[in-house]
Amino acid sequence: MPSVSTKGKNMPESPIRKLVPFAEKAYKANKTVYHLNIGQPDIKSPEIAMKAVSEHNLxxxxxxxxxxxxxxxxxxxxxxxxxxxxxxxxxxxxxxxxxxxxxxxxxxxxxxxxxxxxxxxxxxxxxxxxxxxxxxxxxxxxxxxxxxxxxxxxxxxxxxxxxxxxxxxxxxxxxxxxxxxxxxxxxxxxxxxxxxxxxxxxxxxxxxxxxxxxxxxxxxxxxxxxxxxxxxxxxxxxxxxxxxxxxxxxxxxxxxxxxxxxxxxxxxxxxxxxxxxxxxLETPQRYFDNVITEYQDRRNTLVNALKAIPGVTVGEPKGAFYCIAQLPVKNSDAFAQWLLEEFDDNGETIMVAPAAGFYSTQGVGLNQVRIAYVLNKESLIRAVEILKIALEKYKD
CATH class of the missing domain: 3.40.640.10 (Type I PLP-dependent aspartate aminotransferase-like (Major domain))
Structure with missing residues (x-):
């Protein structure tokens, strides 16, 4: 039987996307999933860019x-x-x-x-x-x-x-x-x-x-x-x-x-x-001014809420729209899967990105997750509330 390449075998899974099958099962179980795992902004793309494609004359x-x-x-x-x-x-x-x-x-x-x-x-x-x-x-x-x-x-x-x-x-x-x-x-x-x-x-x-x-x-x-x-x-x-x-x-x-x-x-x-x-590239500066203000507010909302959870340590981001949070768990991969497979709070749960995949040193970051603050502030507040409840119930 032919075999795949060693290079292919060594290709790492995406810590951001590898939990998608478990998220799909959560959807089928009629759970609402708050996606904190991926840097897909909910901000609208500039109208000028969308129009350029729809009005092309090629x-x-x-x-x-x-x-x-x-x-x-x-x-x-x-x-x-x-x-x-x-x-x-x-x-x-x-x-x-x-x-x-x-x-x-x-x-x-x-x-x-x-x-x-x-x-x-x-x-x-x-x-x-x-x-x-x-x-x-x-x-x-x-x-x-x-x-x-x-x-x-x-x-x-x-x-x-x-x-x-x-x-x-x-x-x-x-x-x-x-x-x-x-x-x-x-x-x-x-x-x-x-x-x-x-x-x-x-x-x-x-x-x-x-x-x-x-x-x-x-x-x-x-x-x-x-x-x-x-x-x-x-x-x-x-x-x-x-x-x-x-x-x-x-x-x-x-x-x-x-x-x-x-x-x-x-x-x-x-x-x-x-x-x-x-x-x-013709997007006016006010677009970015509004986006930056929104992301800074989201960052403050998220970081302050995370800091209020006992046992959680969080980095203070100065840019982009991510943070690393250290959780009181042994293995964030297992915790992230459990969140999707076995846990919900009133039919709602969250999806996070286990942080070990953001390191190349083995054994580092096992109790950390990356959180993207690309949701609106109300959703972020609810997502952190769900995280707090989940951590109280979770047993390693």
Missing amino acids: EILAYTRSEGSEEYRKKISAYYHRNNIPAEANDIIVTTGGSEALLFAMGSIADVGDEIIIPEPFYANYNGFATASGISIVPVISKIEDNFALPPISEFEKLITPKTKAILICNPGNPTGYLYSKEEIQTLAEIVKKHDLFLVADEVYREFTYDGSKHYSILEEESLAQNGIIIDSVSKRYSMCGARIGCMVSRNKEVITTALKFAQARLSPPTFAQIASEAA
Whole structure:
């Protein structure tokens, strides 16, 4: 009998999606499920983007250029310049979501057996992308007790080997909501320059920062012109997850030339989604002002409610729309499944993402969950109430 690949066997399950079958059983049992597990915003996509697709005048749905249409890339460049990021159209490759941008970046800078250092916990799919690329993730652990702050330089430098090709960060962070300061970006710049590495920054949540904080991009740092690679996406910025449009950005011409070969192999990004994404760049600032105010209110509502539950510790997010909560349970995977299979409060339950899948270090994060605050405040309050009742009833 033929067998599947070792690579396939080693591909990790998504901690965000692997509980879906249990959620479907809960639906069939007529339970209401509050989804705290996935970063699918309930904010409406910009009307201007939706109209651009519905009112198109295309007669042929043709391929675009492998790097994305020139007009769209020029408009992305203008967006970056408005955000103090000196990236030109030729520094940009449009991709099928930020996921493809990450795959292109890994494929362009690392060979099989090479290593990338990532502060953990990190976006769970980094594990999958690294496995698919034959790359090893070397974790630097950040702790909930320190609100997931960047570890000392010494923690990075002692992990650097001849196989190390890059440091990868998510800023603001998924799953922690951690926002890197300008000083921390400059510290990372010093490390990668000293050791001749790349610094890859997943900046898809750039717009979502709170408490007056401001995002500082790695390409605002002139010293990273040849070392920096940005991963970006329209998914969260414009609440357009289904568009599957992202981009990879670097001022290093060799990196872009190499990534373009990967882009050519998959032909082109989707045409309609580029039309929508190009139009979305005209979204007025008031859209983001309203969204940021809403998310900050949701964050405050969620974090304050979680802190009121005995035995729960929660990180304080400064950006994105996630937080990590540490629960008084031994295994959050078992707890999350129990919530869907065996528990309800007046016919209602919740779905969370077990956090162990956001680490590559075995045995870390077993009692943690990631919570996305993409529901309205009333739903968040009810969801945390359900969590409190569940924790009182749950037996490990």
